[in-house]
Amino acid sequence: MNFIYNIKVKILSKEEVAPNIFLIKLSAPSVAQDALPGQFIHIKCSKDNYPLLRRPLSIHRIDKEKGEIFILFQAVGEGTKLLADRTIGDDLDITGPIGNGFNIYPESRKIMIVGGGIGVAPLLALCEESIRQGSEVRVLIGAQKKELVIGEENFRKLGVKVDVATDDGSYQYKGLVTDLLEGSIREGWLADQIFACGPKLKLKKVVEVSSKAHIDCQVSLEERMACGVGACLGCVCKIKTKDKKEDKVKYEFKRVCVDGPIFEGSEVVWDD
Amino acid sequence: MIDKTCLKVEIAGIKLKNPVMTASGTFGYGEEFSPFIDLDKLGAMVLKGITLKPKMGNPPPRIIETPSGMLNSIGLQNVGVERLIKEKLPYLQKFNTPVIINISGDTIEEYIELARRLGEVSKEMGVAGLEVNISCPNVKEGGMVWGTDVKATYKIINSIRKTTPLPLIVKLTPNVTDIKTIAQAAEEAGADALSLINTLVGMAIDIDSRKPKLANISGGLSGPAVKPVALWLVWQVFQTVNIPVIGIGGIIKVEDVLEFIIAGARGIEIGTANFVNTRVTIEIIEGIEKYLIENNIKDINELVGSMKI
Numbered sequence: 001m002n003f004i005y006n007i008k009v010k011i012l013s014k015e016e017v018a019p020n021i022f023l024i025k026l027s028a029p030s031v032a033q034d035a036l037p038g039q040f041i042h043i044k045c046s047k048d049n050y051p052l053l054r055r056p057l058s059i060h061r062i063d064k065e066k067g068e069i070f071i072l073f074q075a076v077g078e079g080t081k082l083l084a085d086r087t088i089g090d091d092l093d094i095t096g097p098i099g100n101g102f103n104i105y106p107e108s109r110k111i112m113i114v115g116g117g118i119g120v121a122p123l124l125a126l127c128e129e130s131i132r133q134g135s136e137v138r139v140l141i142g143a144q145k146k147e148l149v150i151g152e153e154n155f156r157k158l159g160v161k162v163d164v165a166t167d168d169g170s171y172q173y174k175g176l177v178t179d180l181l182e183g184s185i186r187e188g189w190l191a192d193q194i195f196a197c198g199p200k201l202k203l204k205k206v207v208e209v210s211s212k213a214h215i216d217c218q219v220s221l222e223e224r225m226a227c228g229v230g231a232c233l234g235c236v237c238k239i240k241t242k243d244k245k246e247d248k249v250k251y252e253f254k255r256v257c258v259d260g261p262i263f264e265g266s267e268v269v270w271d272d
Numbered sequence: 273m274i275d276k277t278c279l280k281v282e283i284a285g286i287k288l289k290n291p292v293m294t295a296s297g298t299f300g301y302g303e304e305f306s307p308f309i310d311l312d313k314l315g316a317m318v319l320k321g322i323t324l325k326p327k328m329g330n331p332p333p334r335i336i337e338t339p340s341g342m343l344n345s346i347g348l349q350n351v352g353v354e355r356l357i358k359e360k361l362p363y364l365q366k367f368n369t370p371v372i373i374n375i376s377g378d379t380i381e382e383y384i385e386l387a388r389r390l391g392e393v394s395k396e397m398g399v400a401g402l403e404v405n406i407s408c409p410n411v412k413e414g415g416m417v418w419g420t421d422v423k424a425t426y427k428i429i430n431s432i433r434k435t436t437p438l439p440l441i442v443k444l445t446p447n448v449t450d451i452k453t454i455a456q457a458a459e460e461a462g463a464d465a466l467s468l469i470n471t472l473v474g475m476a477i478d479i480d481s482r483k484p485k486l487a488n489i490s491g492g493l494s495g496p497a498v499k500p501v502a503l504w505l506v507w508q509v510f511q512t513v514n515i516p517v518i519g520i521g522g523i524i525k526v527e528d529v530l531e532f533i534i535a536g537a538r539g540i541e542i543g544t545a546n547f548v549n550t551r552v553t554i555e556i557i558e559g560i561e562k563y564l565i566e567n568n569i570k571d572i573n574e575l576v577g578s579m580k581i
Binding site: 003004005006044049050051052053054093095223224225226227228229230231232233234235236237238251252253 | 297298299300304305307308320328329331332333334335336337340341342344346349495496524544546547548549550551
């Protein structure tokens with residue numbers, strides 16, 4: 001397990017990049033130095049103890065040179081709304097970096113990144129890292145409507161091809177982001193790896209499409225979380241494990257916080 | 273003003289550097305918190321509840337935040353006693369902090385076997401004592417079934433008592449009509465100390481789906497929300513028994529600890545607050561020392577049960 005810091009970090013900037021979607025830049029040299037794409041930080045959103053629990057948020061970008069990390073989040077609940085109200089210059093109590101991170105295989109030449117809604121949050125850091133490793137990257141973004149398409153510009157700036165699907169057709173393709181994924185596979189753009197983050201049902205579909213095309217797929221999972229350090233066993237998800245002796249499928253509950261949040265799509269049990 | 277004070281307490285024959293312990297289930301197997309605090313500074317570590325065989329636990333969602341607290345229904349997921357001995361206890365050997373193992377079972381025989389096995393390795397693996405969980409609200413068999421019945425409490429604690437000379441701390445549930453009778457039964461059966469409270473049974477509902485927010489429907493409530501309940505029960509039990517009482521329930525700051533000690537707790541366990549502040553245990557130990565010095569109290573034991581009425 002990687003070392004987890006519990007430190008106070010300064011908010012350097014805050015921006016509402018889409019309705020209720022916030023981008024916060026933090027000065028956190030130690031965390032930035034160690035952080036991997038796909039990891040998250042666990043944030044105490046308020047200055048007092050109410051609400052009680054920290055909120056796990058993906059690391060959106062990692063700037064090792066400047067010692068900065070970015071978080072991108074939707075202000076939906078009590079905690080994230082308080083976080084969105086914090087001001088530039090405030091100290092934020094965070095623990096991190098936490099989790100395993102995406103595993104980009106050194107031999108992967110072509111990488112497909114699929115994000116749904118705010119699920120794009122951990123994917124920009126992943127995209128940057130994939131490019132650094134010399135891969136050709138394509139990005140598919142899904143959103144309900146045009147205003148909620150997040151991060152398109154930032155991916156484009158990295159020079160990758162970005163396609164967008166909106167549920168209502170208010171921007172680019174009308175339909176599901178997984179339709180775009182199926183389309184690209186049909187057209188013969190076969191990735192060596194697919195990485196996805198977003199709502200559970202979308203992830204399930206991405207895994208189905210990937211497995212049909214025999215492409216390795218990793219997904220970033222979310223679950224209600226308490227400790228964030230692997231102690232409380234609150235944030236588990238159901239994962240298939242192969243029984244070595246009998247070769248039959250068994251299950252175990254793995255911690256999203258430190259065993260994940262990234263899991264092989266084929267290992268995840270989605271149905272209950 | 274004095275410049276030094278004594279934080280040492282003795283509970284169930286276990287000598288503690290200070291009264292601050294970790295509550296089972298909130299501190300993993302200790303190692304999880306080693307990046308944040310010096311485990312050597314703790315009074316004692318109570319590890320995640322252990323059963324004879326590994327336990328898979330309940331399906332997710334297992335936790336949900338509530339006002340000033342949280343509900344959990346982990347369902348005692350754990351690695352089982354053999355892996356605890358092989359994989360978890362060796363790491364703790366380098367620390368000079370007593371390790372207390374919280375044990376659970378579906379049957380009396382399982383509790384007995386756990387106590388026997390842990391007794392067997394206690395010297396070699398540094399097991400200072402057992403906390404007997406007869407109060408888990410999240411498992412079908414065992415757990416709270418024992419701790420809500422006077423006769424069952426006596427029977428199980430007495431059986432474990434006959435099995436092991438290890439110090440026995442019995443962890444009580446607040447989900448009873450009269451905790452005093454359960455506390456008495458545990459004392460008469462041979463408990464060396466009592467710890468209370470385990471979580472209060474509760475639930476939460478999603479009004480859009482009309483489904484319970486926890487997959488297990490019910491869960492155990494913990495966090496600052498339960499502190500007044502815990503404090504009242506500690507005070508009642510303290511007046512009833514002659515063995516030390518360990519206060520648990522919603523402690524998040526030093527003032528909470530002092531309340532418990534004044535109500536009669538000789539030690540305390542910190543639980544949910546570990547999730548909020550990874551260094552809460554150490555900050556509280558420092559806070560207790562500061563309070564005692566500022567109030568000219570030479571020995572923390574003077575404060576135990578000193579409530580003025």
